[in-house]
Amino acid sequence: MHASTETASALTPLQTRVAREILALARREDLALGDRLAESLLAEKIGTSRTPVNVALHHLVSLGVVYYDANRGFFMAKPARDVTDIAAQFFNEPDDPLYLRIAEDRLAHRLPDDVTEADLMRQYEVSRSELRRVLSRMQEEGWIERQVGHGWQFMPMIDSVEAYEESYLFRAAIEPTGVMSPTFSVDRVELEELRRRQRFIAEGGYLTMNSVELFEANCEFHETIAKWSGNRFIAQSVRRMDRLRRLVEYRQARARKPRQGQALEHLAILDAIAQHDLLKAAALLRNHIEGARRAKVHAQEVFAPST
Known part of the structure:
Protein backbone atom coordinates (compact mmCIF):
# COMPACT_ATOMS: atom_id res chain seq x y z
CA MET A 1 0.00 0.00 0.00
CA HIS A 2 2.78 2.38 0.93
CA ALA A 3 4.67 1.70 -2.27
CA SER A 4 1.67 2.36 -4.50
CA THR A 5 0.80 5.56 -2.65
CA GLU A 6 4.40 6.72 -3.04
CA THR A 7 4.32 6.00 -6.78
CA ALA A 8 0.98 7.77 -7.20
CA SER A 9 2.37 10.92 -5.61
CA ALA A 10 4.71 11.28 -8.61
CA LEU A 11 1.80 11.45 -11.07
CA THR A 12 0.21 14.68 -12.21
CA PRO A 13 -3.56 15.10 -11.69
CA LEU A 14 -4.11 14.32 -15.41
CA GLN A 15 -1.97 11.17 -15.26
CA THR A 16 -3.76 10.04 -12.09
CA ARG A 17 -7.14 10.54 -13.75
CA VAL A 18 -6.03 8.63 -16.86
CA ALA A 19 -4.73 5.72 -14.76
CA ARG A 20 -8.05 5.66 -12.90
CA GLU A 21 -9.97 5.57 -16.19
CA ILE A 22 -7.78 2.78 -17.60
CA LEU A 23 -8.52 0.73 -14.49
CA ALA A 24 -12.23 1.46 -14.77
CA LEU A 25 -12.25 0.51 -18.45
CA ALA A 26 -10.40 -2.76 -17.79
CA ARG A 27 -12.80 -3.73 -15.02
CA ARG A 28 -15.89 -2.66 -16.96
CA GLU A 29 -14.79 -4.85 -19.86
CA ASP A 30 -13.80 -7.64 -17.44
CA LEU A 31 -10.39 -8.01 -19.10
CA ALA A 32 -8.60 -11.29 -18.54
CA LEU A 33 -4.96 -12.14 -17.81
CA GLY A 34 -2.93 -11.40 -20.94
CA ASP A 35 -5.45 -9.10 -22.63
CA ARG A 36 -3.70 -6.27 -24.51
CA LEU A 37 -4.04 -2.61 -23.56
CA ALA A 38 -3.41 -0.65 -26.77
CA GLU A 39 -2.20 2.88 -26.03
CA SER A 40 -3.80 4.46 -29.10
CA LEU A 41 -7.19 2.87 -28.37
CA LEU A 42 -7.07 3.88 -24.72
CA ALA A 43 -6.15 7.47 -25.65
CA GLU A 44 -9.13 7.60 -28.03
CA LYS A 45 -11.59 6.18 -25.48
CA ILE A 46 -10.37 8.40 -22.64
CA GLY A 47 -10.06 11.49 -24.82
CA THR A 48 -6.43 12.39 -24.25
CA SER A 49 -3.03 12.04 -25.93
CA ARG A 50 -0.87 8.92 -25.77
CA THR A 51 1.71 10.54 -23.46
CA PRO A 52 -0.35 10.50 -20.22
CA VAL A 53 -1.69 7.07 -21.20
CA ASN A 54 1.87 5.74 -21.44
CA VAL A 55 2.79 7.19 -18.04
CA ALA A 56 -0.39 5.82 -16.47
CA LEU A 57 0.21 2.35 -17.90
CA HIS A 58 3.76 2.30 -16.50
CA HIS A 59 2.28 3.31 -13.14
CA LEU A 60 -0.09 0.33 -13.33
CA VAL A 61 2.93 -1.85 -14.16
CA SER A 62 4.51 -0.73 -10.89
CA LEU A 63 1.34 -1.83 -9.07
CA GLY A 64 1.41 -5.28 -10.65
CA VAL A 65 -1.84 -4.74 -12.58
CA VAL A 66 -0.18 -4.53 -16.01
CA TYR A 67 3.01 -5.93 -17.52
CA TYR A 68 5.07 -4.44 -20.35
CA ASP A 69 6.70 -6.22 -23.27
CA ALA A 70 9.12 -3.96 -25.15
CA ASN A 71 8.21 -5.57 -28.46
CA ARG A 72 4.45 -5.96 -28.05
CA GLY A 73 3.23 -3.33 -25.57
CA PHE A 74 1.12 -3.49 -22.41
CA PHE A 75 -0.95 -6.45 -21.18
CA MET A 76 -3.04 -7.31 -18.14
CA ALA A 77 -0.86 -9.00 -15.51
CA LYS A 78 -3.93 -10.44 -13.78
CA PRO A 79 -7.69 -10.56 -14.43
CA ALA A 80 -9.33 -7.15 -13.97
CA ARG A 81 -11.85 -8.63 -11.52
CA ASP A 82 -8.93 -9.62 -9.24
CA VAL A 83 -7.63 -6.08 -8.66
CA THR A 84 -10.51 -4.92 -6.47
CA ASP A 85 -8.25 -3.73 -3.63
CA ILE A 86 -6.07 -1.66 -5.94
CA ALA A 87 -9.14 -0.24 -7.69
CA ALA A 88 -10.70 0.71 -4.35
CA GLN A 89 -7.52 2.53 -3.32
CA PHE A 90 -7.31 4.26 -6.68
CA PHE A 91 -10.90 5.49 -6.68
CA ASN A 92 -10.68 6.59 -3.05
CA GLU A 93 -7.75 8.85 -3.87
CA PRO A 94 -8.92 12.44 -4.35
CA ASP A 95 -9.34 13.93 -7.79
CA ASP A 96 -7.63 17.22 -8.63
CA PRO A 97 -8.08 19.19 -5.34
CA LEU A 98 -8.66 22.55 -7.09
CA TYR A 99 -11.23 21.02 -9.44
CA LEU A 100 -13.09 19.49 -6.48
CA ARG A 101 -13.02 22.73 -4.45
CA ILE A 102 -14.47 24.79 -7.30
CA ALA A 103 -17.07 22.10 -8.07
CA GLU A 104 -18.09 21.85 -4.41
CA ASP A 105 -18.35 25.64 -4.04
CA ARG A 106 -20.44 25.93 -7.21
CA LEU A 107 -22.78 23.10 -6.19
CA ALA A 108 -23.18 24.78 -2.80
CA HIS A 109 -23.98 28.13 -4.51
CA ARG A 110 -20.90 29.78 -3.02
CA LEU A 111 -19.74 31.00 -6.44
CA PRO A 112 -21.67 33.48 -8.66
CA ASP A 113 -22.70 32.76 -12.24
CA ASP A 114 -19.95 34.99 -13.64
CA VAL A 115 -16.35 34.85 -12.39
CA THR A 116 -12.97 36.24 -13.43
CA GLU A 117 -9.65 34.45 -13.37
CA ALA A 118 -8.23 37.14 -11.08
CA ASP A 119 -10.99 36.59 -8.51
CA LEU A 120 -10.58 32.80 -8.61
CA MET A 121 -6.79 33.06 -8.31
CA ARG A 122 -7.17 35.17 -5.18
CA GLN A 123 -9.92 33.01 -3.68
CA TYR A 124 -8.11 29.70 -4.17
CA GLU A 125 -4.54 31.04 -3.94
CA VAL A 126 -3.35 29.38 -7.15
CA SER A 127 -1.35 30.43 -10.19
CA ARG A 128 -3.00 31.42 -13.46
CA SER A 129 -1.58 28.36 -15.24
CA GLU A 130 -2.95 25.97 -12.59
CA LEU A 131 -6.34 27.68 -12.67
CA ARG A 132 -6.56 27.64 -16.48
CA ARG A 133 -5.75 23.93 -16.55
CA VAL A 134 -8.77 23.25 -14.31
CA LEU A 135 -11.02 25.72 -16.13
CA SER A 136 -10.16 24.02 -19.43
CA ARG A 137 -11.25 20.68 -17.98
CA MET A 138 -14.50 22.21 -16.71
CA GLN A 139 -15.11 23.80 -20.11
CA GLU A 140 -14.56 20.43 -21.79
CA GLU A 141 -17.09 18.84 -19.41
CA GLY A 142 -19.64 21.49 -20.30
CA TRP A 143 -20.32 23.29 -17.04
CA ILE A 144 -18.40 26.52 -17.60
CA GLU A 145 -17.82 28.68 -20.69
CA ARG A 146 -15.41 31.46 -21.48
CA GLN A 147 -17.21 34.77 -21.98
CA VAL A 148 -16.45 36.89 -25.00
CA GLY A 149 -13.73 39.32 -24.03
CA HIS A 150 -13.67 38.78 -20.28
CA GLY A 151 -14.23 36.20 -17.58
CA TRP A 152 -16.03 32.87 -17.34
CA GLN A 153 -19.68 31.93 -16.95
CA PHE A 154 -21.01 28.84 -15.17
CA MET A 155 -23.62 26.93 -17.17
CA PRO A 156 -26.78 25.41 -15.64
CA MET A 157 -25.84 22.53 -13.37
CA ILE A 158 -27.59 19.76 -11.49
CA ASP A 159 -27.28 21.58 -8.19
CA SER A 160 -30.66 20.98 -6.53
CA VAL A 161 -33.32 18.32 -6.19
CA GLU A 162 -35.44 20.24 -8.71
CA ALA A 163 -32.62 20.37 -11.26
CA TYR A 164 -31.91 16.67 -10.70
CA GLU A 165 -35.55 15.84 -11.42
CA GLU A 166 -35.54 18.07 -14.50
CA SER A 167 -32.51 16.18 -15.82
CA TYR A 168 -34.35 12.86 -15.53
CA LEU A 169 -37.48 14.25 -17.18
CA PHE A 170 -35.32 15.54 -20.05
CA ARG A 171 -33.62 12.16 -20.45
CA ALA A 172 -36.97 10.33 -20.36
CA ALA A 173 -38.07 12.54 -23.24
CA ILE A 174 -35.06 12.29 -25.55
CA GLU A 175 -33.52 8.83 -24.97
CA PRO A 176 -36.60 6.76 -25.96
CA THR A 177 -37.12 9.17 -28.87
CA PHE A 184 -31.51 4.32 -35.37
CA SER A 185 -28.88 1.75 -36.33
CA VAL A 186 -27.28 -0.81 -34.02
CA ASP A 187 -23.60 -1.67 -34.07
CA ARG A 188 -23.73 -5.43 -33.43
CA VAL A 189 -20.21 -5.56 -31.99
CA GLU A 190 -21.00 -2.78 -29.52
CA LEU A 191 -24.31 -4.47 -28.67
CA GLU A 192 -22.58 -7.71 -27.70
CA GLU A 193 -19.92 -5.80 -25.73
CA LEU A 194 -22.63 -3.95 -23.79
CA ARG A 195 -24.45 -7.21 -23.12
CA ARG A 196 -21.28 -8.85 -21.83
CA ARG A 197 -20.44 -5.96 -19.50
CA GLN A 198 -23.98 -5.59 -18.15
CA ARG A 199 -24.24 -9.36 -17.65
CA PHE A 200 -20.97 -9.28 -15.67
CA ILE A 201 -22.41 -6.57 -13.40
CA ALA A 202 -25.72 -8.40 -12.91
CA GLU A 203 -24.06 -11.73 -12.15
CA GLY A 204 -21.91 -10.39 -9.32
CA GLY A 205 -19.72 -7.61 -10.65
CA TYR A 206 -21.82 -5.10 -8.73
CA LEU A 207 -20.43 -6.60 -5.51
CA THR A 208 -16.81 -5.75 -6.34
CA MET A 209 -17.16 -2.65 -8.54
CA ASN A 210 -17.07 0.69 -6.72
CA SER A 211 -19.63 3.45 -7.22
CA VAL A 212 -17.53 5.33 -9.78
CA GLU A 213 -17.04 2.23 -11.92
CA LEU A 214 -20.75 1.42 -11.76
CA PHE A 215 -21.68 4.96 -12.74
CA GLU A 216 -19.29 4.91 -15.71
CA ALA A 217 -20.74 1.59 -16.90
CA ASN A 218 -24.20 3.15 -16.68
CA CYS A 219 -23.05 6.15 -18.72
CA GLU A 220 -21.53 3.90 -21.37
CA PHE A 221 -24.84 2.04 -21.76
CA HIS A 222 -26.95 5.18 -22.21
CA GLU A 223 -24.44 7.05 -24.39
CA THR A 224 -23.99 4.08 -26.73
CA ILE A 225 -27.73 3.73 -27.32
CA ALA A 226 -27.96 7.49 -27.87
CA LYS A 227 -25.17 7.24 -30.46
CA TRP A 228 -27.08 4.48 -32.27
CA SER A 229 -29.95 6.95 -32.75
CA GLY A 230 -27.97 8.55 -35.57
CA ASN A 231 -29.07 11.93 -34.20
CA ARG A 232 -26.06 14.04 -33.23
CA PHE A 233 -28.11 16.31 -30.97
CA ILE A 234 -29.53 13.42 -28.94
CA ALA A 235 -26.07 11.86 -28.63
CA GLN A 236 -24.50 15.16 -27.55
CA SER A 237 -27.30 15.88 -25.08
CA VAL A 238 -26.97 12.50 -23.35
CA ARG A 239 -23.18 12.91 -23.07
CA ARG A 240 -23.62 16.38 -21.59
CA MET A 241 -26.21 15.19 -19.07
CA ASP A 242 -23.88 12.42 -17.95
CA ARG A 243 -21.06 14.91 -17.43
CA LEU A 244 -23.31 17.08 -15.28
CA ARG A 245 -24.62 14.07 -13.33
CA ARG A 246 -21.04 12.95 -12.70
CA LEU A 247 -20.42 15.95 -10.43
CA VAL A 248 -23.29 14.89 -8.18
CA GLU A 249 -22.98 11.12 -8.42
CA TYR A 250 -19.28 11.02 -7.59
CA ARG A 251 -19.95 12.68 -4.23
CA GLN A 252 -22.48 10.10 -3.14
CA ALA A 253 -22.11 6.61 -1.70
CA ARG A 254 -24.39 4.30 -3.64
CA ALA A 255 -26.08 1.10 -2.51
CA ARG A 256 -24.87 -1.87 -4.53
CA LYS A 257 -28.06 -3.92 -4.75
CA PRO A 258 -29.99 -1.44 -6.94
CA ARG A 259 -27.12 -1.53 -9.42
CA GLN A 260 -27.84 -5.22 -10.02
CA GLY A 261 -31.45 -4.35 -10.80
CA GLN A 262 -30.35 -1.60 -13.18
CA ALA A 263 -28.05 -4.00 -15.02
CA LEU A 264 -30.92 -6.48 -15.43
CA GLU A 265 -33.09 -3.68 -16.83
CA HIS A 266 -30.26 -2.73 -19.21
CA LEU A 267 -30.09 -6.33 -20.43
CA ALA A 268 -33.85 -6.40 -21.09
CA ILE A 269 -33.55 -3.22 -23.17
CA LEU A 270 -30.63 -4.67 -25.14
CA ASP A 271 -32.57 -7.90 -25.72
CA ALA A 272 -35.49 -5.92 -27.18
CA ILE A 273 -33.12 -4.00 -29.44
CA ALA A 274 -31.46 -7.24 -30.58
CA GLN A 275 -34.92 -8.60 -31.45
CA HIS A 276 -35.66 -5.43 -33.49
CA ASP A 277 -38.58 -4.61 -31.18
CA LEU A 278 -37.75 -0.93 -30.89
CA LEU A 279 -41.19 0.03 -29.56
CA LYS A 280 -40.66 -2.32 -26.61
CA ALA A 281 -37.06 -1.13 -26.15
CA ALA A 282 -38.17 2.52 -26.04
CA ALA A 283 -40.90 1.72 -23.49
CA LEU A 284 -38.47 -0.25 -21.31
CA LEU A 285 -35.93 2.57 -21.53
CA ARG A 286 -38.50 5.17 -20.52
CA ASN A 287 -39.65 3.04 -17.57
CA HIS A 288 -36.02 2.47 -16.59
CA ILE A 289 -35.27 6.22 -16.49
CA GLU A 290 -38.55 6.98 -14.69
CA GLY A 291 -37.78 4.32 -12.08
CA ALA A 292 -34.34 5.82 -11.47
CA ARG A 293 -35.90 9.28 -11.18
CA ARG A 294 -38.35 8.16 -8.52
CA ALA A 295 -35.69 6.27 -6.56
CA LYS A 296 -33.04 9.00 -6.60
CA VAL A 297 -34.93 12.27 -6.71
CA HIS A 298 -37.27 11.28 -3.89
CA ALA A 299 -34.23 10.39 -1.76
CA GLN A 300 -33.37 14.03 -1.23
CA GLU A 301 -30.11 13.27 0.59
CA VAL A 302 -28.50 13.49 -2.87
CA PHE A 303 -27.87 17.16 -2.14
CA ALA A 304 -27.03 16.87 1.54
CA PRO A 305 -23.69 18.59 2.29
CA SER A 306 -20.77 16.22 1.88
CA THR A 307 -18.72 15.45 4.95
Whole structure:
Protein backbone atom coordinates (compact mmCIF):
# COMPACT_ATOMS: atom_id res chain seq x y z
CA MET A 1 0.00 0.00 0.00
CA HIS A 2 2.78 2.38 0.93
CA ALA A 3 4.67 1.70 -2.27
CA SER A 4 1.67 2.36 -4.50
CA THR A 5 0.80 5.56 -2.65
CA GLU A 6 4.40 6.72 -3.04
CA THR A 7 4.32 6.00 -6.78
CA ALA A 8 0.98 7.77 -7.20
CA SER A 9 2.37 10.92 -5.61
CA ALA A 10 4.71 11.28 -8.61
CA LEU A 11 1.80 11.45 -11.07
CA THR A 12 0.21 14.68 -12.21
CA PRO A 13 -3.56 15.10 -11.69
CA LEU A 14 -4.11 14.32 -15.41
CA GLN A 15 -1.97 11.17 -15.26
CA THR A 16 -3.76 10.04 -12.09
CA ARG A 17 -7.14 10.54 -13.75
CA VAL A 18 -6.03 8.63 -16.86
CA ALA A 19 -4.73 5.72 -14.76
CA ARG A 20 -8.05 5.66 -12.90
CA GLU A 21 -9.97 5.57 -16.19
CA ILE A 22 -7.78 2.78 -17.60
CA LEU A 23 -8.52 0.73 -14.49
CA ALA A 24 -12.23 1.46 -14.77
CA LEU A 25 -12.25 0.51 -18.45
CA ALA A 26 -10.40 -2.76 -17.79
CA ARG A 27 -12.80 -3.73 -15.02
CA ARG A 28 -15.89 -2.66 -16.96
CA GLU A 29 -14.79 -4.85 -19.86
CA ASP A 30 -13.80 -7.64 -17.44
CA LEU A 31 -10.39 -8.01 -19.10
CA ALA A 32 -8.60 -11.29 -18.54
CA LEU A 33 -4.96 -12.14 -17.81
CA GLY A 34 -2.93 -11.40 -20.94
CA ASP A 35 -5.45 -9.10 -22.63
CA ARG A 36 -3.70 -6.27 -24.51
CA LEU A 37 -4.04 -2.61 -23.56
CA ALA A 38 -3.41 -0.65 -26.77
CA GLU A 39 -2.20 2.88 -26.03
CA SER A 40 -3.80 4.46 -29.10
CA LEU A 41 -7.19 2.87 -28.37
CA LEU A 42 -7.07 3.88 -24.72
CA ALA A 43 -6.15 7.47 -25.65
CA GLU A 44 -9.13 7.60 -28.03
CA LYS A 45 -11.59 6.18 -25.48
CA ILE A 46 -10.37 8.40 -22.64
CA GLY A 47 -10.06 11.49 -24.82
CA THR A 48 -6.43 12.39 -24.25
CA SER A 49 -3.03 12.04 -25.93
CA ARG A 50 -0.87 8.92 -25.77
CA THR A 51 1.71 10.54 -23.46
CA PRO A 52 -0.35 10.50 -20.22
CA VAL A 53 -1.69 7.07 -21.20
CA ASN A 54 1.87 5.74 -21.44
CA VAL A 55 2.79 7.19 -18.04
CA ALA A 56 -0.39 5.82 -16.47
CA LEU A 57 0.21 2.35 -17.90
CA HIS A 58 3.76 2.30 -16.50
CA HIS A 59 2.28 3.31 -13.14
CA LEU A 60 -0.09 0.33 -13.33
CA VAL A 61 2.93 -1.85 -14.16
CA SER A 62 4.51 -0.73 -10.89
CA LEU A 63 1.34 -1.83 -9.07
CA GLY A 64 1.41 -5.28 -10.65
CA VAL A 65 -1.84 -4.74 -12.58
CA VAL A 66 -0.18 -4.53 -16.01
CA TYR A 67 3.01 -5.93 -17.52
CA TYR A 68 5.07 -4.44 -20.35
CA ASP A 69 6.70 -6.22 -23.27
CA ALA A 70 9.12 -3.96 -25.15
CA ASN A 71 8.21 -5.57 -28.46
CA ARG A 72 4.45 -5.96 -28.05
CA GLY A 73 3.23 -3.33 -25.57
CA PHE A 74 1.12 -3.49 -22.41
CA PHE A 75 -0.95 -6.45 -21.18
CA MET A 76 -3.04 -7.31 -18.14
CA ALA A 77 -0.86 -9.00 -15.51
CA LYS A 78 -3.93 -10.44 -13.78
CA PRO A 79 -7.69 -10.56 -14.43
CA ALA A 80 -9.33 -7.15 -13.97
CA ARG A 81 -11.85 -8.63 -11.52
CA ASP A 82 -8.93 -9.62 -9.24
CA VAL A 83 -7.63 -6.08 -8.66
CA THR A 84 -10.51 -4.92 -6.47
CA ASP A 85 -8.25 -3.73 -3.63
CA ILE A 86 -6.07 -1.66 -5.94
CA ALA A 87 -9.14 -0.24 -7.69
CA ALA A 88 -10.70 0.71 -4.35
CA GLN A 89 -7.52 2.53 -3.32
CA PHE A 90 -7.31 4.26 -6.68
CA PHE A 91 -10.90 5.49 -6.68
CA ASN A 92 -10.68 6.59 -3.05
CA GLU A 93 -7.75 8.85 -3.87
CA PRO A 94 -8.92 12.44 -4.35
CA ASP A 95 -9.34 13.93 -7.79
CA ASP A 96 -7.63 17.22 -8.63
CA PRO A 97 -8.08 19.19 -5.34
CA LEU A 98 -8.66 22.55 -7.09
CA TYR A 99 -11.23 21.02 -9.44
CA LEU A 100 -13.09 19.49 -6.48
CA ARG A 101 -13.02 22.73 -4.45
CA ILE A 102 -14.47 24.79 -7.30
CA ALA A 103 -17.07 22.10 -8.07
CA GLU A 104 -18.09 21.85 -4.41
CA ASP A 105 -18.35 25.64 -4.04
CA ARG A 106 -20.44 25.93 -7.21
CA LEU A 107 -22.78 23.10 -6.19
CA ALA A 108 -23.18 24.78 -2.80
CA HIS A 109 -23.98 28.13 -4.51
CA ARG A 110 -20.90 29.78 -3.02
CA LEU A 111 -19.74 31.00 -6.44
CA PRO A 112 -21.67 33.48 -8.66
CA ASP A 113 -22.70 32.76 -12.24
CA ASP A 114 -19.95 34.99 -13.64
CA VAL A 115 -16.35 34.85 -12.39
CA THR A 116 -12.97 36.24 -13.43
CA GLU A 117 -9.65 34.45 -13.37
CA ALA A 118 -8.23 37.14 -11.08
CA ASP A 119 -10.99 36.59 -8.51
CA LEU A 120 -10.58 32.80 -8.61
CA MET A 121 -6.79 33.06 -8.31
CA ARG A 122 -7.17 35.17 -5.18
CA GLN A 123 -9.92 33.01 -3.68
CA TYR A 124 -8.11 29.70 -4.17
CA GLU A 125 -4.54 31.04 -3.94
CA VAL A 126 -3.35 29.38 -7.15
CA SER A 127 -1.35 30.43 -10.19
CA ARG A 128 -3.00 31.42 -13.46
CA SER A 129 -1.58 28.36 -15.24
CA GLU A 130 -2.95 25.97 -12.59
CA LEU A 131 -6.34 27.68 -12.67
CA ARG A 132 -6.56 27.64 -16.48
CA ARG A 133 -5.75 23.93 -16.55
CA VAL A 134 -8.77 23.25 -14.31
CA LEU A 135 -11.02 25.72 -16.13
CA SER A 136 -10.16 24.02 -19.43
CA ARG A 137 -11.25 20.68 -17.98
CA MET A 138 -14.50 22.21 -16.71
CA GLN A 139 -15.11 23.80 -20.11
CA GLU A 140 -14.56 20.43 -21.79
CA GLU A 141 -17.09 18.84 -19.41
CA GLY A 142 -19.64 21.49 -20.30
CA TRP A 143 -20.32 23.29 -17.04
CA ILE A 144 -18.40 26.52 -17.60
CA GLU A 145 -17.82 28.68 -20.69
CA ARG A 146 -15.41 31.46 -21.48
CA GLN A 147 -17.21 34.77 -21.98
CA VAL A 148 -16.45 36.89 -25.00
CA GLY A 149 -13.73 39.32 -24.03
CA HIS A 150 -13.67 38.78 -20.28
CA GLY A 151 -14.23 36.20 -17.58
CA TRP A 152 -16.03 32.87 -17.34
CA GLN A 153 -19.68 31.93 -16.95
CA PHE A 154 -21.01 28.84 -15.17
CA MET A 155 -23.62 26.93 -17.17
CA PRO A 156 -26.78 25.41 -15.64
CA MET A 157 -25.84 22.53 -13.37
CA ILE A 158 -27.59 19.76 -11.49
CA ASP A 159 -27.28 21.58 -8.19
CA SER A 160 -30.66 20.98 -6.53
CA VAL A 161 -33.32 18.32 -6.19
CA GLU A 162 -35.44 20.24 -8.71
CA ALA A 163 -32.62 20.37 -11.26
CA TYR A 164 -31.91 16.67 -10.70
CA GLU A 165 -35.55 15.84 -11.42
CA GLU A 166 -35.54 18.07 -14.50
CA SER A 167 -32.51 16.18 -15.82
CA TYR A 168 -34.35 12.86 -15.53
CA LEU A 169 -37.48 14.25 -17.18
CA PHE A 170 -35.32 15.54 -20.05
CA ARG A 171 -33.62 12.16 -20.45
CA ALA A 172 -36.97 10.33 -20.36
CA ALA A 173 -38.07 12.54 -23.24
CA ILE A 174 -35.06 12.29 -25.55
CA GLU A 175 -33.52 8.83 -24.97
CA PRO A 176 -36.60 6.76 -25.96
CA THR A 177 -37.12 9.17 -28.87
CA GLY A 178 -33.63 8.29 -30.07
CA VAL A 179 -34.49 4.58 -30.08
CA MET A 180 -37.58 5.30 -32.22
CA SER A 181 -35.63 7.54 -34.61
CA PRO A 182 -35.76 6.47 -38.29
CA THR A 183 -31.96 6.74 -38.32
CA PHE A 184 -31.51 4.32 -35.37
CA SER A 185 -28.88 1.75 -36.33
CA VAL A 186 -27.28 -0.81 -34.02
CA ASP A 187 -23.60 -1.67 -34.07
CA ARG A 188 -23.73 -5.43 -33.43
CA VAL A 189 -20.21 -5.56 -31.99
CA GLU A 190 -21.00 -2.78 -29.52
CA LEU A 191 -24.31 -4.47 -28.67
CA GLU A 192 -22.58 -7.71 -27.70
CA GLU A 193 -19.92 -5.80 -25.73
CA LEU A 194 -22.63 -3.95 -23.79
CA ARG A 195 -24.45 -7.21 -23.12
CA ARG A 196 -21.28 -8.85 -21.83
CA ARG A 197 -20.44 -5.96 -19.50
CA GLN A 198 -23.98 -5.59 -18.15
CA ARG A 199 -24.24 -9.36 -17.65
CA PHE A 200 -20.97 -9.28 -15.67
CA ILE A 201 -22.41 -6.57 -13.40
CA ALA A 202 -25.72 -8.40 -12.91
CA GLU A 203 -24.06 -11.73 -12.15
CA GLY A 204 -21.91 -10.39 -9.32
CA GLY A 205 -19.72 -7.61 -10.65
CA TYR A 206 -21.82 -5.10 -8.73
CA LEU A 207 -20.43 -6.60 -5.51
CA THR A 208 -16.81 -5.75 -6.34
CA MET A 209 -17.16 -2.65 -8.54
CA ASN A 210 -17.07 0.69 -6.72
CA SER A 211 -19.63 3.45 -7.22
CA VAL A 212 -17.53 5.33 -9.78
CA GLU A 213 -17.04 2.23 -11.92
CA LEU A 214 -20.75 1.42 -11.76
CA PHE A 215 -21.68 4.96 -12.74
CA GLU A 216 -19.29 4.91 -15.71
CA ALA A 217 -20.74 1.59 -16.90
CA ASN A 218 -24.20 3.15 -16.68
CA CYS A 219 -23.05 6.15 -18.72
CA GLU A 220 -21.53 3.90 -21.37
CA PHE A 221 -24.84 2.04 -21.76
CA HIS A 222 -26.95 5.18 -22.21
CA GLU A 223 -24.44 7.05 -24.39
CA THR A 224 -23.99 4.08 -26.73
CA ILE A 225 -27.73 3.73 -27.32
CA ALA A 226 -27.96 7.49 -27.87
CA LYS A 227 -25.17 7.24 -30.46
CA TRP A 228 -27.08 4.48 -32.27
CA SER A 229 -29.95 6.95 -32.75
CA GLY A 230 -27.97 8.55 -35.57
CA ASN A 231 -29.07 11.93 -34.20
CA ARG A 232 -26.06 14.04 -33.23
CA PHE A 233 -28.11 16.31 -30.97
CA ILE A 234 -29.53 13.42 -28.94
CA ALA A 235 -26.07 11.86 -28.63
CA GLN A 236 -24.50 15.16 -27.55
CA SER A 237 -27.30 15.88 -25.08
CA VAL A 238 -26.97 12.50 -23.35
CA ARG A 239 -23.18 12.91 -23.07
CA ARG A 240 -23.62 16.38 -21.59
CA MET A 241 -26.21 15.19 -19.07
CA ASP A 242 -23.88 12.42 -17.95
CA ARG A 243 -21.06 14.91 -17.43
CA LEU A 244 -23.31 17.08 -15.28
CA ARG A 245 -24.62 14.07 -13.33
CA ARG A 246 -21.04 12.95 -12.70
CA LEU A 247 -20.42 15.95 -10.43
CA VAL A 248 -23.29 14.89 -8.18
CA GLU A 249 -22.98 11.12 -8.42
CA TYR A 250 -19.28 11.02 -7.59
CA ARG A 251 -19.95 12.68 -4.23
CA GLN A 252 -22.48 10.10 -3.14
CA ALA A 253 -22.11 6.61 -1.70
CA ARG A 254 -24.39 4.30 -3.64
CA ALA A 255 -26.08 1.10 -2.51
CA ARG A 256 -24.87 -1.87 -4.53
CA LYS A 257 -28.06 -3.92 -4.75
CA PRO A 258 -29.99 -1.44 -6.94
CA ARG A 259 -27.12 -1.53 -9.42
CA GLN A 260 -27.84 -5.22 -10.02
CA GLY A 261 -31.45 -4.35 -10.80
CA GLN A 262 -30.35 -1.60 -13.18
CA ALA A 263 -28.05 -4.00 -15.02
CA LEU A 264 -30.92 -6.48 -15.43
CA GLU A 265 -33.09 -3.68 -16.83
CA HIS A 266 -30.26 -2.73 -19.21
CA LEU A 267 -30.09 -6.33 -20.43
CA ALA A 268 -33.85 -6.40 -21.09
CA ILE A 269 -33.55 -3.22 -23.17
CA LEU A 270 -30.63 -4.67 -25.14
CA ASP A 271 -32.57 -7.90 -25.72
CA ALA A 272 -35.49 -5.92 -27.18
CA ILE A 273 -33.12 -4.00 -29.44
CA ALA A 274 -31.46 -7.24 -30.58
CA GLN A 275 -34.92 -8.60 -31.45
CA HIS A 276 -35.66 -5.43 -33.49
CA ASP A 277 -38.58 -4.61 -31.18
CA LEU A 278 -37.75 -0.93 -30.89
CA LEU A 279 -41.19 0.03 -29.56
CA LYS A 280 -40.66 -2.32 -26.61
CA ALA A 281 -37.06 -1.13 -26.15
CA ALA A 282 -38.17 2.52 -26.04
CA ALA A 283 -40.90 1.72 -23.49
CA LEU A 284 -38.47 -0.25 -21.31
CA LEU A 285 -35.93 2.57 -21.53
CA ARG A 286 -38.50 5.17 -20.52
CA ASN A 287 -39.65 3.04 -17.57
CA HIS A 288 -36.02 2.47 -16.59
CA ILE A 289 -35.27 6.22 -16.49
CA GLU A 290 -38.55 6.98 -14.69
CA GLY A 291 -37.78 4.32 -12.08
CA ALA A 292 -34.34 5.82 -11.47
CA ARG A 293 -35.90 9.28 -11.18
CA ARG A 294 -38.35 8.16 -8.52
CA ALA A 295 -35.69 6.27 -6.56
CA LYS A 296 -33.04 9.00 -6.60
CA VAL A 297 -34.93 12.27 -6.71
CA HIS A 298 -37.27 11.28 -3.89
CA ALA A 299 -34.23 10.39 -1.76
CA GLN A 300 -33.37 14.03 -1.23
CA GLU A 301 -30.11 13.27 0.59
CA VAL A 302 -28.50 13.49 -2.87
CA PHE A 303 -27.87 17.16 -2.14
CA ALA A 304 -27.03 16.87 1.54
CA PRO A 305 -23.69 18.59 2.29
CA SER A 306 -20.77 16.22 1.88
CA THR A 307 -18.72 15.45 4.95
